Amino acid sequence: MSTPNIEIDPSLPTDSSLLEPTYINYQDLIDPTMDTDIIYERLLEELYDVLDCDKATHKDEDKLPNLDIVFDISKKTVWKNFKNFINAVQRKETDITDFIKNEYGRTPSINKHGHLLITGRYTSIMSNTIRKYVQLFVKCPACGSLKTTISKNHHMGIDYLICTKRNCSSPIIKNK
Numbered sequence: 001m002s003t004p005n006i007e008i009d010p011s012l013p014t015d016s017s018l019l020e021p022t023y024i025n026y027q028d029l030i031d032p033t034m035d036t037d038i039i040y041e042r043l044l045e046e047l048y049d050v051l052d053c054d055k056a057t058h059k060d061e062d063k064l065p066n067l068d069i070v071f072d073i074s075k076k077t078v079w080k081n082f083k084n085f086i087n088a089v090q091r092k093e094t095d096i097t098d099f100i101k102n103e104y105g106r107t108p109s110i111n112k113h114g115h116l117l118i119t120g121r122y123t124s125i126m127s128n129t130i131r132k133y134v135q136l137f138v139k140c141p142a143c144g145s146l147k148t149t150i151s152k153n154h155h156m157g158i159d160y161l162i163c164t165k166r167n168c169s170s171p172i173i174k175n176k
């Protein structure tokens with residue numbers, strides 16, 4: 001039996017706290033005679049209020065590009081839209097290549113097309129690796145925004161993830 005290759009969207013939350021139920025007193029909000037679309041809209045709005053999120057945060061502007069990763073004839077894994085990704089997360093090439101090197105024990109290279117190449121077949125695990133990178137170094141744990149920067153604190157030796165949208169600040173814990 002073969003295992004299917006599952007592409008995991010790296011923008012999906014994996015933090016289990018996001019799955020905890022949020023209780024809304026919906027009886028104050030809706031009337032059973034209302035149109036179901038309106039009911040849905042109202043509940044959704046209320047949910048966003050409860051989560052204290054800006055709706056826009058979770059729409060298009062914060063979406064990461066779908067990963068385009070293939071295994072080519074030279075027996076290398078090729079991440080074709082690597083450039084799009086680093087533009088979307090606003091990180092340096094070396095931030096990502098260093099991370100991949102740590103994960104796989106191999107140094108990736110960047111070709112003239114801006115594709116990231118690594119020898120070996122990593123097509124099925126690469127998306128998980130990238131998702132891990134996003135969870136650790138991009139996604140604001142407080143509000144889920146992907147618009148963040150890293151602030152290095154040389155005195156304390158702790159880096160902070162600063163959310164440019166809502167000004168959240170959280171220490172980066174690397175040994176997850």
Ligand SMILES: [Zn+2]
Nearest residue numbers: 140143163168
């Ligand atoms: Zn935030």
